[in-house]
Structure formats: C-alpha cells, structure tokens
Amino acid sequence: MQDTKSVGVVTPQYVHIDRPLQLKSGAMLDSYHLVYETYGELNAAKSNAILICHALSGNHHIAGVYADKDKSFGWWDNMVGPGKPVDTKRFFVIGVNNLGGCHGSTGPTSMDSKTGKPYGASFPVVTVEDWVEAQEKLSQHLGITQFAAIIGGSLGGMQAMQWTLDYPEKVRHALVIAAAANLTAQNIAFNDVARQAILTDQEFHGGNYYAYDTLPRRGLRLARMLGHITYLSNDSMAAKFGRSLRKDEFSFDYDVEFEIESYLRYQGDKFTDLFDANSYLLMTKALDYFNPADAYNGDLSAAFRAVKASFLILSFASDWRFSPERSREIVKALLDNNLNVSYAEIASNQGHDSFLMENDHYHELVRAYLNNIAV
Amino acid sequence: MNDTHSLSVVALRPDLAAIAEWIQPGKKVLDLGCGDGSLLRYLRESRNVFGYGVEINDKNLLSCFYNGINVIQNDLESGLSSFESDSFDYVILSQTLQAMRHTEDIIQEMLRVGKQGIVSFPNFGYWRNRLQVVLGRMPISKALPYHWYDTPNIHLCTLNDFEKLCRRCNARIIERRVMSNYSPVHILPNLMGMLAFYRFERSK
Numbered sequence: 001m002q003d004t005k006s007v008g009v010v011t012p013q014y015v016h017i018d019r020p021l022q023l024k025s026g027a028m029l030d031s032y033h034l035v036y037e038t039y040g041e042l043n044a045a046k047s048n049a050i051l052i053c054h055a056l057s058g059n060h061h062i063a064g065v066y067a068d069k070d071k072s073f074g075w076w077d078n079m080v081g082p083g084k085p086v087d088t089k090r091f092f093v094i095g096v097n098n099l100g101g102c103h104g105s106t107g108p109t110s111m112d113s114k115t116g117k118p119y120g121a122s123f124p125v126v127t128v129e130d131w132v133e134a135q136e137k138l139s140q141h142l143g144i145t146q147f148a149a150i151i152g153g154s155l156g157g158m159q160a161m162q163w164t165l166d167y168p169e170k171v172r173h174a175l176v177i178a179a180a181a182n183l184t185a186q187n188i189a190f191n192d193v194a195r196q197a198i199l200t201d202q203e204f205h206g207g208n209y210y211a212y213d214t215l216p217r218r219g220l221r222l223a224r225m226l227g228h229i230t231y232l233s234n235d236s237m238a239a240k241f242g243r244s245l246r247k248d249e250f251s252f253d254y255d256v257e258f259e260i261e262s263y264l265r266y267q268g269d270k271f272t273d274l275f276d277a278n279s280y281l282l283m284t285k286a287l288d289y290f291n292p293a294d295a296y297n298g299d300l301s302a303a304f305r306a307v308k309a310s311f312l313i314l315s316f317a318s319d320w321r322f323s324p325e326r327s328r329e330i331v332k333a334l335l336d337n338n339l340n341v342s343y344a345e346i347a348s349n350q351g352h353d354s355f356l357m358e359n360d361h362y363h364e365l366v367r368a369y370l371n372n373i374a375v
Numbered sequence: 376m377n378d379t380h381s382l383s384v385v386a387l388r389p390d391l392a393a394i395a396e397w398i399q400p401g402k403k404v405l406d407l408g409c410g411d412g413s414l415l416r417y418l419r420e421s422r423n424v425f426g427y428g429v430e431i432n433d434k435n436l437l438s439c440f441y442n443g444i445n446v447i448q449n450d451l452e453s454g455l456s457s458f459e460s461d462s463f464d465y466v467i468l469s470q471t472l473q474a475m476r477h478t479e480d481i482i483q484e485m486l487r488v489g490k491q492g493i494v495s496f497p498n499f500g501y502w503r504n505r506l507q508v509v510l511g512r513m514p515i516s517k518a519l520p521y522h523w524y525d526t527p528n529i530h531l532c533t534l535n536d537f538e539k540l541c542r543r544c545n546a547r548i549i550e551r552r553v554m555s556n557y558s559p560v561h562i563l564p565n566l567m568g569m570l571a572f573y574r575f576e577r578s579k
Contacts, residue, residue, distance in 0.1 A: 331447060332457050335427070338403070343447045344436055361433055368440035 005081045007039040007088055010064035010074075012104060015141050021099075021134060024289075027124035034138050035104025036060045036096040039080060040088035042144070048375035049144045050091045051135065052076065053152035053159035056227070056283045057275055059103035062095035063088070078358050085367040090375065091148065099134050100126040100282040108278035109210070121207025126282055128155075128290045132162045139170070148373050149173040153355035154322065155283065158290045161330070164309040165292055171309040173373055175366065178319055178355040180326035181300050181333070182291035187321065190230055191284040194223035198277045207278055220277045221268035228267050233318040233351035300329065301336035310340035312369045314362070316354035317347050342369065387417045389557035390570055394469060394493055397550070397574055398424060402464035405429065405489060407451055407481070408471035412439035419444065426463075429455075452477055455484045463489040470570075472496045473528040482544045486577050492546065495572045498553070500533030500565040517556075518569045534565040537573065546575040 016033040023029065037060050042049060052062050054075070063080040066072045080086040080093055097105040100123060108123040115122075139147070150171050152160040157179025164174045183191070198204060201219030205212050229237075241260040256262045296302035311334050315327035324345045334341040346362045348354040354362070387395065391414045398404060400422040406415050409428025412435075418424035428446040430436050439446035447457065452475065466489030468481065473496050475481055485492035497518035498504075504514035513523040521528065532540070534553070541548055553560040553568030560568045 328457065335447075335457055335462075336459060338425070340445050341427075341447070342440065342445050343449075344433075345448050347433070361437070364437055365440055368437055371441065372443035 005083050006077065007064040007081050009067045010037050010039065010061070011067075012037050012060060014104065015138060017134070017137050017141070019137070021130065021137075023124050023130045024127040025125050029099070029106065029124065032099060032106035032134065033104075034096055034099070034106075034134060036094060036138060037062065037064075037074075038095075038142075039063050039093045040082075040091055042092040042142070043375065045375075046144055047146070047148060048091050049139075049142070049147050050086060050093045051139070051147050051150045051163075052080070052086070052093060052095050053131075053135070053150065053156035054095065054098065055152070055154035055156045056287070057224075057271070057280070058156070059101060060095040060097040060105075061103070062093070075356065078356075079363065079366065085363045086151070086370060087367075091370070094138075094142070096135055096138055098126070098131045098283075100279055100286075102276035102279040107276070108207070108282070109276050118210040120210055120278060123278065123282070125285055127286050128158050128162045129166065131159055131286070132166050135159070135163075136167060136170070146170050146172060148375055149175060149370065151175040151177070152179070153177040154179055154352065155287055155290075158287070161292065162290075164307045164311075165303065168306055168308045173312065173369075174309045175312045175314070175369070176327075176330060177314045178316055178322050178327075178352055179330070180322045181293060181330050183288055184326075188288050190226060190321075191288055194226050195281055195284055197222035197226070198281060201277075204277065207281075209277070215272065216277045217272045220272045220275065220280060221265075223277075223280060224271040224275075225264045225268040228264060230321045231352040233320065233349055235318060235349040236351055239349070300333040304333045304337045304339065307334075307337065307339060311342070312366075313341060313343045314355070314365065315343075315345050316350070316352070316362075317345055318349045319352045319354060321352040387413060390495060390554065390572075391417070391469065393552060393554065393572055394467060394495060395422070397493055397572075398422060398465055400424065403462070404465045404467065405455075405458065405463045406467045406469070407455075407485070408468065409439065409444075409446060410435050410469075412442040412444040412446060414467070414469065415439075415444040416442045451475060451481060454480065455488050458488045460487050461490065465489055465491050465493055467493045469493075469495045470497070473531050475530065478530045479540065479544060482540065482546060486544065486546055486575075491549065491574055491576045493572070493574050494537075495570060496532065496537070497528075498534055498565065498568045498571045499531040500535065501555070501569050502566050503569075505566075516569070534568065534571050537571065541573070541575055545578040547578045548573055548575045550574040 012035050018031045021029040061074045062076045063074040082089045097103045100107045102109050108119045112119045150160040150163045157176040160174040160176050164171050198216050198219035201216035203214045204216040244259040292303040293300040313327050313331050315324035331343045350357050404424050404426035406428045409430050412428050415426050415428050429449050431450050466485040507514035552572040553564040555569040
C-alpha cells in the first residue's frame with residue numbers, strides 16, 4: 001500500500017550561483033553550486049516556505065524516496081510530509097546540502113575549475129555564517145523573501161539561529177532543536193579526536209587522497225564510531241545491546257565480541273561509503289567555530305538584540321552532547337530580549353539522536369507550533 | 376486546529392477572569408503554572424498583554440502550544456533563574472502555591488522578577504473545610520477536590536496564614552479578593568471565602 005503521508009518520489013535540483021562568496025575565513029569562492037530538494041508547493045504570496053537545515057552528516061534529502069532506490073528515505077521522513085508535523089500540504093519545504101558537503105553542493109570532492117582537479121585540501125574552511133549566506137542566495141533564486149520558518153536540529157539548529165541574526169527580516173519563526181549557542185570544551189575535544197583519526201590516517205595524503213585513488217577509510221570510520229557513541233545515550237545503548245556477545249563465550253582476543261562493537265563497526269564502515277573525509281573535517285570545524293556571542297564579549301543576550309523571529313527551542317532529556325541546559329541558555333538570551341519563545345524538554349532515552357526519532361510528544365509539539373504559524 | 380484546544384475567550388474560568396481584571400492592558404506578564412495557557416491567550420487577545428507561561432506538565436504544555444502562547448517548560452521548584460529581576464509587570468501564580476514545596480522561595484522569586492505578584496489559592500479556613508475537619512476528616516470540596524492520599528496540595532493555608540507569610544517576605548498586599556462559588560465574598564472572608572486572590576508588591 002502506498003504511504004499517503006510520504007512526499008513520494010523526489011528529485012534533487014541544482015542551482016549554480018555565479019557570484020563570489022566571501023567566506024568568514026577570508027577566502028573567496030568565485031562561484032559555487034548548491035543541490036537542494038523541495039516538497040509541497042510555494043503559495044502565491046510566497047509566505048509558506050520552510051527551510052530545513054541539516055546536521056553534521058546530513059544533506060538535502062529530507063523526505064521521500066528516489067525513483068531508482070527503494071528505502072532511500074530522507075533523513076527526516078518521519079517529520080516532513082503530507083499530514084506530518086511539518087505538513088507539506090500547507091508548507092513549501094526546502095532541504096539544501098551545505099557548501100563543503102559531499103552530496104552535490106560544491107565541496108572538497110568537486111572539481112576546482114582553476115586546476116581541473118578536485119578541491120581536496122584546498123577547499124576553504126566554511127562556517128555556519130557562510131552556509132547561511134549561501135542558503136540566502138538559494139532563497140533569492142527561489143523567489144522567497146521571507147521564510148515562514150527555518151528549522152534545524154543540532155548543527156542545523158545553529159544555522160536556524162544564525163539566520164535570525166544575519167537576516168532578521170527574513171525569518172518569522174526559528175525552530176532550534178537539540179542545539180547549543182556554542183560547543184563546550186568537551187564537544188570540541190570529541191571533534192578533535194574525530195579529526196585526528198582522519199588526519200593521521202596514512203591514506204589521507206594531506207587531504208588530496210582523491211589524486212591517489214584511495215580514501216582515509218580507517219580514520220573516517222573511527223571518527224564516525226566516536227561520534228556515534230556521543231549521539232546515543234548510555235540507557236539506549238544498554239537497552240539495545242547491553243553486554244550481549246556475538247558468540248556464547250569470550251574469545252580473549254580483539255575481534256568483534258560484544259554486539260555494541262559489531263554495531264559501531266558496521267555503522268563506521270557504512271559511513272565511509274557515504275561520506276567524504278574532507279567534508280567531515282569541515283563540518284566539525286564549523287561546529288567548533290560557531291559562537292554568535294563571540295562578537296559581543298560572550299554576551300549571548302546582546303547577540304540576539306536585533307533579532308525579530310519567534311522561537312521554538314526543543315531539547316531532549318537524555319542528550320548529553322547538547323544537553324537541555326545548553327538549550328536553556330538560548331532561551332534565556334531570547335527572554336532577555338522579550339522575543340516570542342517557547343521551550344520544551346522532551347522525555348527521551350535516545351540521546352542526541354532523539355531529534356531524528358519518532359516520538360509522539362515531540363512530533364505533536366512541532367505540529368502544534370507550526371499550526372499556529374499564519375501563511 | 377483541534378476543537379478541544381481552541382478555547383474561546385468568553386469561556387475563561389471565573390477565577391482566571393478575576394485575575395485578568397487586575398492586569399492593565401499592554402503590560403508584560405509571567406504566568407507560573409500556566410496550565411493550558413488560556414489565561415495568557417485571553418490576556419493577549421483581549422488586553423494586548425505580552426507574556427510567557429511556565430509549565431512543567433507535558434500535556435498542558437502541548438495545550439499551550441495549540442493556544443499559541445509563549446511557554447517555557449520548567450520546574451517552579453528550581454526557581455525563576457531564567458528571568459531577570461524586575462522584568463515583568465505582573466507575575467501570576469494561580470492555584471499552584473498550595474502544591475509547591477518551596478512556598479516562601481517562590482513568593483520571594485515573584486517579588487524579584489515582577490513589579491507585582493498575583494496569587495490565588497483555595498482557602499483552608501473556608502467554613503465547609505473547617506466543618507469537615509471538626510467532623511474528623513480531611514476536607515474535600517470544589518476547591519479542594521482531592522483525597523488526603525492523592526492530593527498534590529502539600530501546603531494548604533488560610534487567608535490569615537498567607538498574610539502572615541507576606542509580612543515575613545516583605546510583600547505589601549495591594550488588594551485582596553475572596554470568592555465563594557465564583558461570587559465575591561465581603562463578610563468574614565476567612566470563614567466564608569472558598570478562593571483567595573492577592574495582589575502584592577515589594578514593601579518600599
């Protein structure tokens with residue numbers, strides 16, 4: 001039976017932007033392209049557009065499936081579709097792959113027209129601000145002058161926040177889910193261990209592994225295994241794997257013994273087929289650099305002074321990577337500026353990844369909040 | 376929108392309407408334990424009031440979302456640290472005081488955050504309550520609809536008790552209203568009043 005709540009078969013689209021993009025690092029991209037998908041229809045007033053920003057390893061494919069691939073569901077298919085919390089019968093939803101990504105937008109794997117080779121290590125470091133700027137160019141291309149909402153989880157939530165800072169007139173609502181106003185030292189430490197795994201892989205070749213027809217698989221695999229641990233909670237790992245063994249008894253060696261080892265190695269291996277190591281480096285750096293309070297002596301409330309959007313801030317009780325306390329810091333800064341804000345801490349045992357999971361209360365909250373947005 | 380969530384402004388509970396009468400138009404309000412958010416929605420729609428609710432219960436929170444009000448999920452027992460001093464014109468605590476563990480702390484926090492505090496609670500001194508105690512059992516009434524073993528109320532008080540707490544907290548009572556079956560009570564309020572409403576501010 002056909003799923004009536006799915007957006008169905010979708011096709012990615014491309015836009016080439018032939019204007020230079022000045023990056024925060026000082027580097028310049030002369031031109032670039034972005035790959036994106038859209039679901040639902042833009043209304044005549046162009047007032048029903050929602051941009052969904054992706055997290056670390058995400059991309060533009062948010063909902064639906066590709067024609068030639070079964071089970072190629074978008075990463076937020078449980079949230080976006082006709083009759084779903086982000087209802088595509090009402091909203092025109094856009095997903096975009098960020099600059100520096102490896103799913104179609106210009107990034108390290110793309111051909112640098114100046115050299116005729118992949119950018120590789122020469123692709124500049126990009127920041128959340130740079131992504132927002134590129135996304136704004138996409139919105140111009142689509143004829144959207146103001147978004148009904150910008151939504152993002154984790155690193156995507158940071159982009160939603162940055163939008164309200166950089167383009168206060170262009171965002172009516174921001175839904176910032178499982179995010180933080182900056183990374184803690186612990187977060188940065190995890191990111192650096194992940195990067196070191198990649199950078200020290202012998203196959204990395206200073207980031208130009210494309211030329212050697214190889215991949216820093218081991219490093220990327222380790223990076224993903226580490227990341228994956230931090231996205232789950234102790235409870236969810238205990239419930240799913242516990243101390244279960246693959247065989248009946250210990251083998252007293254270093255092969256896969258525990259189920260959790262098997263799972264993490266499988267996830268790590270799978271990831272190396274799907275993601276580019278240079279993009280992983282770039283994305284984790286963007287996370288590390290994000291800190292809107294930087295320009296205001298660390299005062300986040302001051303950073304939000306010119307913001308006009310209304311906010312929904314959501315956190316998950318078992319998320320220790322971006323804990324509820326971090327979300328409350330954002331709420332506090334918004335309250336200090338008398339902005340419209342609602343905040344919920346959602347009961348969940350699935351850790352940081354909760355924002356991607358089915359959870360009735362979570363989905364109802366998003367549905368209810370979006371219901372009240374006039375389009 | 377779901378019908379059960381679209382609360383008409385006319386259907387505001389009489390006790391909430393009594394509180395709403397105290398709120399000047401265009402002011403900023405914090406509603407502690409805001410329930411489904413109907414008071415804040417009423418104040419916004421009828422008096423152009425800007426505000427936030429604080430609520431801990433998931434189901435109530437969702438109703439607040441459907442009511443389109445600003446609501447922050449938080450446990451009042453942990454204080455109001457998200458809110459700056461003097462940042463609200465009114466801080467409301469409607470029928471929640473009696474269920475709080477840190478009674479004195481929340482009054483102090485209300486005085487810190489708001490220019491005025493508004494509190495309502497069931498009067499334990501109401502004659503029917505007194506009668507039931509005299510007859511040897513814990514009172515059950517419209518305002519106190521729980522058994523002793525399943526009540527969320529842990530700090531019940533009379534009008535006199537509350538006024539004593541206000542003095543202790545350096546809160547000056549500006550106005551008091553007492554109701555019984557949603558009608559105003561003027562004679563022997565501590566005996567005849569079922570519900571008590573106080574508006575107070577910091578003593579100068």
